[in-house]
Amino acid sequence: MAKRSKKYLNALKQYDNTRSYSLEEAANILKKISYVKFDSSVDIAVRLGVDPRQANQMVRGVASLPHGTGKEVKVLVLTGPENEQAAKNAGAEYVGLDDYLAKIQGGWTDVDVIICTPDVMPKVGRLGKILGPRGLMPNPKSGTVTTDVYNAVKEVKAGKIDFRVDKTGIIHATVGKISFSPIQIAENAMELVQALAKLKPTGIKDTYFKTIHLSSTMSPSVKIDKSTIPGI
16 A cells, blocks of 8 residues: 555544545535645546446446636647637637647647547547547547537536546546635536436446545545435
8 A cells, every 4th residue: 555645644634534525515625635735626536336348337428517627628629621710719729630630640639628520520530549548539429529619619618528437437527626615616526426317327226326535636535425415
């Protein structure tokens, strides 16, 4: 087991890590125990009772966080000339097609989200081995393959996030910054959890929501009392 720092161990002493808390209570605790000197991210980890190896139990979707993530999201829009101005007007940092495909082929992936129009997907699909492992591959289910690039960019900039269960059955996502108010953190986290509830695969006989934890960068995690979240 990795040796914990004195600051980490001191943070553990400031709350009862054997009990569960509401989202707002957990957010308050995180604000008290965060010891890094920068505006750290607040992350949620939701362990689901699914088997991701089964195609019908692969949980993936989107959530529009009411208060955003607190992070400046860099967006690349891959599209033809007819959509370029709309993408730029919406705030996309990078807009184009062949030049950016060549840059990606060369190893460039300095963006957070890639949006493309359906007509260019055959070209984009060839870069799946590069984009897929980085979570950058556009997908219709996440709204990143669309003819409406303007609204797609606006939604991502406003706090729309894409999530997907990992091979261990856990959803990891950022739901804000430690500088957010406890209510803002709680409302963002609740939006994500309730979005997950709507995606429960049919035929799940086991408990769907196993555990939920909130943490900030380098802090201990705080266990969430699932009974305090409506709709799950």
